[in-house]
Amino acid sequence: xxxxxxxxxxxxxxxxxxxxxxxxxxxxxxxxxxxxxxxxxxxxxxxxxxxxxxxxxxxxxxxxxxxxxxxxxxxxxxxxxxxxxxxxxxxxxxxxxxxxxxxxxxxxxxxxxxxxxxxxxxxxxxxxxxxxxxxxxxxxxxxxxxxxxxxxxxxxxxxxxxxxxxxxxxxxxxxxxxxxxxxxxxxxxxxxxxxxxxxxxxxxxxxxxxxxxxxxxxxxxxxxxxxxxxxxxxxxxxxxxxxxxxxxxxxxxxxxxxxxxxxxxxxxxxxxxxxxxxxxxxxxxxxxxxxxxxxxxxxxxxxxxxxxxxxxxxxxxxxxxxxxxxxxxxxxxxxxxxxxxxxxxxxxxxxxxxxxxxxxxxxxxxxxxxxxxxxxxxxxxxxxxxxxxxxxxxxxxxxxxxxxxxxxxxxxxxxxxxxxxxxxxxxxxxxxxxxxxxxxxxxxxxxxxxxxxxxxxxxxxxxxxxxxxxxxxxxxxxxxxxxxxxxxxxxxxxxxxxxxxxxxxxxxxxxxxxxxxxxxxxxxxxxxxxxxxxx
Amino acid sequence: xxxxxxxxxxxxxxxxxxxxxxxxxxxxxxxxxxxxxxxxxxxxxxxxxxxxxxxxxxxxxxxxxxxxxxxxxxxxxxxxxxxxxxxxxxxxxxxxxxxxxxxxxxxxxxxxxxxxxxxxxxxxxxxxxxxxxxxxxxxxxxxxxxxxxxxxxxxxxxxxxxxxxxxxxxxxxxxxxxxxxxxxxxxxxxxxxxxxxxxxxxxxxxxxxxxxxxxxxxxxxxxxxxxxxxxxxxxxxxxxxxxxxxxxxxxxxxxxxxxxxxxxxxxxxxxxxxxxxxxxxxxxxxxxxxxxxxxxxxxxxxxxxxxxxxxxxxxxxxxxxxxxxxx
Numbered sequence: 030x031x032x033x034x035x036x037x038x039x040x041x042x043x044x045x046x047x048x049x050x051x052x053x054x055x056x057x058x059x060x061x062x063x064x065x066x067x068x069x070x071x072x073x074x075x076x077x078x079x080x081x082x083x084x085x086x087x088x089x090x091x092x093x094x095x096x097x098x099x100x101x102x103x104x105x106x107x108x109x110x111x112x113x114x115x116x117x118x119x120x121x122x123x124x125x126x127x128x129x130x131x132x133x134x135x136x137x138x139x140x141x142x143x144x145x146x147x148x149x150x151x152x153x154x155x156x157x158x159x160x161x162x163x164x165x166x167x168x169x170x171x172x173x174x175x176x177x178x179x180x181x182x183x184x185x186x187x188x189x190x191x192x193x194x195x196x197x198x199x200x201x202x203x204x205x206x207x208x209x210x211x212x213x214x215x216x217x218x219x220x221x222x223x224x225x226x227x228x229x230x231x232x233x234x235x236x237x238x239x240x241x242x243x244x245x246x247x248x249x250x251x252x253x254x255x256x257x258x259x260x261x262x263x264x265x266x267x268x269x270x271x272x273x274x275x276x277x278x279x280x281x282x283x284x285x286x287x288x289x290x291x292x293x294x295x296x297x298x299x300x301x302x303x304x305x306x307x308x309x310x311x312x313x314x315x316x317x318x319x320x321x322x323x324x325x326x327x328x329x330x331x332x333x334x335x336x337x338x339x340x341x342x343x344x345x346x347x348x349x350x351x352x353x354x355x356x357x358x359x360x361x362x363x364x365x366x367x368x369x370x371x372x373x374x375x376x377x378x379x380x381x382x383x384x385x386x387x388x389x390x391x392x393x394x395x396x397x398x399x400x401x402x403x404x405x406x407x408x409x410x411x412x413x414x415x416x417x418x419x420x421x422x423x424x425x426x427x428x429x430x431x432x433x434x435x436x437x438x439x440x441x442x443x444x445x446x447x448x449x450x451x452x453x454x455x456x457x458x459x460x461x462x463x464x465x466x467x468x469x470x471x472x473x474x475x476x477x478x479x480x481x482x483x484x485x486x487x488x489x490x491x492x493x494x495x496x497x498x499x500x501x502x503x504x505x506x507x508x509x510x511x512x513x514x515x516x517x518x519x520x521x522x523x524x525x526x527x528x529x530x531x532x533x534x535x536x537x538x539x540x541x542x543x544x545x546x547x548x549x550x551x552x553x554x555x556x557x558x559x560x561x562x563x564x
Numbered sequence: 565x566x567x568x569x570x571x572x573x574x575x576x577x578x579x580x581x582x583x584x585x586x587x588x589x590x591x592x593x594x595x596x597x598x599x600x601x602x603x604x605x606x607x608x609x610x611x612x613x614x615x616x617x618x619x620x621x622x623x624x625x626x627x628x629x630x631x632x633x634x635x636x637x638x639x640x641x642x643x644x645x646x647x648x649x650x651x652x653x654x655x656x657x658x659x660x661x662x663x664x665x666x667x668x669x670x671x672x673x674x675x676x677x678x679x680x681x682x683x684x685x686x687x688x689x690x691x692x693x694x695x696x697x698x699x700x701x702x703x704x705x706x707x708x709x710x711x712x713x714x715x716x717x718x719x720x721x722x723x724x725x726x727x728x729x730x731x732x733x734x735x736x737x738x739x740x741x742x743x744x745x746x747x748x749x750x751x752x753x754x755x756x757x758x759x760x761x762x763x764x765x766x767x768x769x770x771x772x773x774x775x776x777x778x779x780x781x782x783x784x785x786x787x788x789x790x791x792x793x794x795x796x797x798x799x800x801x802x803x804x805x806x807x808x809x810x811x812x813x814x815x816x817x818x819x820x821x822x823x824x825x826x827x828x829x830x831x832x833x834x835x836x837x838x839x840x841x842x843x844x845x846x847x848x849x850x851x852x853x854x855x856x857x858x859x860x861x862x863x864x865x866x867x868x869x870x871x872x873x874x875x876x877x878x879x880x881x882x883x884x885x886x887x888x889x890x891x
Contacts, residue, residue: 071742079849081607081653090610164615218625223655239654239664240841240849242741263741267839268849269716275723275735441601441854444609460612471613481614482605 064544066258070562072543074284075273076264079240083226085205086154086162087218094202095286096264098554099245100141101228103201104132104151107313107550111368111463113196114549116556117146117206117229127191127505134182138252140208141233148184152176153209155186162217169198169467191505194368194464200313202554203462231257231558240266251558258561270294270412277304283540286553290538292352292414298538305541308355308534310552315364315468316535318356318458320406320422320528324488326453328402333387335525339377340384341429342422348531351417356531362521363469364461364532366550369514376522376529384429393430401430407446407455408437418456418530448482458533459483463550465514470498473526489526574875581871588867589643589860593636596856602628603653603854626652639857643864649857651850658861661846668738669842671754673831675762680769681820687770688777689809695782703774711771719764719837726760733760736839761838765831769823776819780812813884821877825870 080093085101104118113121118132138146156176159166175187188195198204206229211222226234229252232245243264247257265282267273274294276282280303290298298304320338324330344358357365361374377383393401406422409415416437423433433454438446446452461468471477475490494517501513537553539546545559604622608614623629627638642649648658691703710718727735739745739753784790785808793803832844843862850858 073742078852081853082655088607088611089613090607091612162621163613164611164618165613167615167617218621219652219655238841239656239661240845241738241839244741261742265737265741265839266841267736268836268845269839271720272723272736272837272839275728279728279731279735281735438600440609440852441599441606443601444605445601448605448608479616481616481619482608483613 064563066544066559066561067564068255068258068561069260070258071261071263072259072284072557072560072562073263073265073282074286075267075276075282075289076243077267077273077287077289079266082223083234083237083243084207084223085201086159086166086207087223089163089165089202091287094554096243096245097205097226097228098201098230098551099232099262099557100226100230100234101201101205101207102230102556103204103206104134104199105196106555107197107200107463109309109312109548109550111197111312111550113199116201117151118199121196127193128189129185129187130195131179131183131185134184135252136182138229139250140210140229141227141248142208142211143250144208144210145181146206146208146229147181148178150206150209151184152178153213154207155204158207158212158217159204163204165462165467166198166204169195190503192502193505193507193510194466197313197463197467200551200554201556202313202551230556232259232262232556235261242266253558257556257558259557262557277538280540283543284546284553285538287535288412290536291412292355295353295355295536295538303541304538307537307539307547307552310537310547310549311533311535312366312550313463313554314551315367315461315463316458316533317359317362317364317461317529318456318531318533319359320530321447321452321455321457321487322527323450323453323486324526325450328391328393329404329453331391332523332525333391334393334402335528336377337384337387337391337429338426338431339525339528340380340387341431342425342528342530343379344376344530345379347418347421351414351421352531352533355534355536357534359529359532361518362473362527362529363465363514363518366532367461367468368464369511371515371518374518374522377525381429388430395430398432399430400432403432403434405434405436405453407443407452408435409456409458410437410439410443415456422456444482447486448480450480450486450488456530465517466498466502470502473521474498487526489524491520491524491526494520494524577875577878581875584871585864585867586640586643589864590636590640592860592863593639593856596854596859597632599851599854601854602626603856604628606853607653639860648861648864651855651858653853653855654858658857661858662843662861662865665841665843665846668840669835669844671758672761672765672834672840672842673826675758676766676769677820677823679762679766680823681773681816683766684770684773685777685813685816687774688779689781689804691774691778692781692785693804695778700778704778707771707774709771710767711775713767715764715768715831716833716837718767719761719834722760722764723837733757735760738841761834761840764837765834772819773816776816777812780815781808784808784811810884814881817877817880817884821873821880824876825873826866 076092076096078092080088080090080096082088083093083097083100085093085097102117104116105113106116108114117135117138119135121130121132123130132151134148134151140146155170160170172188172192173186174189177185179185208227211227212220231248231251233248235244235246237243245262247260251257267276270291273285273289277285277290295306299306322329322335328334348356348358360376361371363370388401395401406419408419419435423435426433447455459472471483472485473489474485474495476495477485478488478490497513497517501510504510504513537547542563544561544563549555603626604619607622608619627635639649650657651661654661687703687707691700694700723735726733734757738757739750745753790803790807793807832848834840835842835844847859847862850862
């Protein structure tokens with residue numbers, strides 16, 4: 030007989046071990062499946078659209094993050110539950126007053142040009158490189174009042190005040206460590222070295238044929254002995270979504286990510302014997318989509334009208350029928366995978382009668398054609414599925430007497446119109462970056478009403494919300510922040526400044542022989558140093 | 565035709581051509597700026613985060629903070645010294661970007677052009693010789709079908725048949741990346757990748773050439789000098805070649821001249837469906853990203869080519885039909 034207490038204890042310690050050392054867990058998992066990592070092989074995958082340059086910081090577009098995260102690394106990386114895990118920092122500590130963060134760096138790390146990686150590279154990357162280049166990093170790193178290099182492999186940052194989400198900014202996608210010896214004292218954006226990125230990652234840049242492919246090779250001096258397992262990674266540029274589908278289906282490429290494959294093609298890959306569809310790996314970004322409502326316009330600034338729209342739209346229909354299960358119906362302004370999501374938060378339920386009742390209450394009576402009010406919806410020009418969404422919204426809103434005229438534009442035109450507040454309704458999706466202070470506040474606080482895309486472009490303003498976000502930002506205790514964000518969610522849902530629709534899951538499709546693809550909360554943005562082809 | 569006269573003709577045409585090209589450059593420069601959005605806002609949109617400092621940095625880097633007339637003057641000055649400018653977005657000179665993509669485009673459009681004109685004229689001649697008979701009907705219907713079918717659909721259908729079902733040919737790309745082939749093996753590899761896109765692009769033009777050749781063959785075949793040749797007892801094959809075809813070729817050449825001018829422009833659709841790394845995609849992406857310098861560079865190259873091929877076509881007329889004189 031087994032002592033039940035022992036089993037329980039064993040299980041608990043196993044869980045604790047798993048959380049602390051997921052790399053080990055990976056190997057265990059692999060062994061459990063009877064598959065030991067195997068050296069060799071070329072992974073051919075895709076990249077859409079083609080990035081302009083591959084230096085993180087100089088460019089932070091989606092495709093750049095996917096490819097360059099194999100070349101560069103951050104100090105930490107994040108588990109699916111957004112716990113920090115060691116990367117270039119082998120450990121870290123936070124002082125008693127929660128203002129000083131000390132990182133102990135991995136020894137024996139080399140840049141791809143053979144130079145050693147030191148604490149100076151970390152200081153330079155944070156205080157100069159990203160501080161100058163990247164808007165998000167600048168917003169957070171400006172809080173740093175003091176930097177101390179303790180020795181070549183130890184560095185401390187002191188903040189002006191406690192900032193609980195600080196560590197989330199050290200993922201490779203937010204703050205990739207750049208080589209000081211190449212960039213220091215130069216014009217970062219125009220440095221000729223941008224053509225051949227130099228990082229510490231498991232793969233080094235080999236060649237880039239524009240419009241064709243990007244090729245990376247295994248870095249033999251990588252700091253983890255025996256890794257990476259793959260010999261090469263090739264990112265093919267395939268502009269047409271149907272061509273991408275065929276390339277994946279025929280095995281000419283073995284991995285797709287983000288929106289490479291249209292949602293309506295995903296069910297097919299779920300049934301194919303040689304491919305696997307993974308719907309996790311975007312927890313860190315947590316893309317949340319909504320209908321953005323320009324609140325400078327008369328009827329649109331009435332909360333009853335916005336609530337009516339929310340009642341008129343079936344979020345489950347959007348997630349299941351338009352996105353074919355590659356999205357989840359939103360339940361709150363804070364995405365369900367991120368910290369501080371309130372599982373009890375509820376958006377107005379799908380109920381067209383409630384919608385018409387609200388419109389009646391506003392005095393918007395239907396005319397002879399059944400139209401109560403007319404609005405324009407600027408379609409998000411990011412592909413077929415977003416066009417379908419706009420068509421669905423037009424029909425759903427017409428059901429309750431809101432007549433929608435669709436406006437179309439291209440990506441450049443859309444950003445310009447969003448930034449200049451030249452729209453009535455539009456669809457948008459925004460990353461939440463793991464913490465509401467980093468990725469949610471910017472959309473709602475009134476100090477961020479700017480003529481720039483991805484600020485508070487809708488013009489929503491509520492002093493109470495401003496105060497709560499400020500408090501949550503200054504609050505060092507996680508539990509207290511959770512309490513504040515609970516209030517934030519309740520108040521935002523009451524105000525409905527935007528009509529939240531779905532959380533995008535961005536499915537990853539890969540060849541079944543390819544192992545360890547999605548293990549982090551950043552999914553395909555991992556370094557891939559442990560990815561391998563099973564025999 | 566005297567050599568002096570030819571030279572004077574050439575000089576005149578080249579001066580006119582230079583003026584036309586320069587006018588096109590200025591016109592397009594202004595036209596592009598009318599599109600809403602600029603490269604900085606596109607990058608901000610794609611990065612998903614921005615602040616005022618970031619936008620100002622990008623606009624300064626791209627030279628967009630200067631007045632429009634100054635930007636235009638800088639660009640025209642560059643063009644006059646054959647400097648196509650610099651793509652700040654891609655951190656590369658525009659000439660490099662275009663030069664890298666040009667061979668792929670020329671290979672694709674050239675192959676499609678040769679396929680279309682040779683097969684098209686052959687089909688047209690065959691149809692004209694059997695006019696009214698089943699073979700003529702079959703060829704005419706086929707030509708009409710290709711003419712009427714959207715090019716991307718033909719492309720996807722060919723991929724389905726030859727790549728997915730039969731697994732004979734690759735469905736995208738220009739060569740096998742990572743195989744590091746050289747010499748003959750490389751040429752064969754490129755050839756295998758070339759077949760589907762070249763046929764897709766060629767089929768549409770093949771239809772046009774077949775219909776053009778057939779119509780003008782029939783028109784010429786009815787004329788008196790052909791009847792005279794028949795009466796003199798000239799063999800049938802020689803009548804077709806020397807009397808009918810040579811005269812029937814003029815409209816075909818006119819059209820080929822127009823098509824040849826577009827060779828450098830590539831084909832956005834075919835390059836998109838087959839992920840062919842050519843100029844068409846470069847221009848299309850540059851348009852979406854508001855990468856002005858690249859877009860203008862491509863426009864400049866295609867404008868020069870169109871003007872050049874018009875000139876060559878005019879000269880070719882004179883060679884094929886001695887009655888036509890350059891003037």
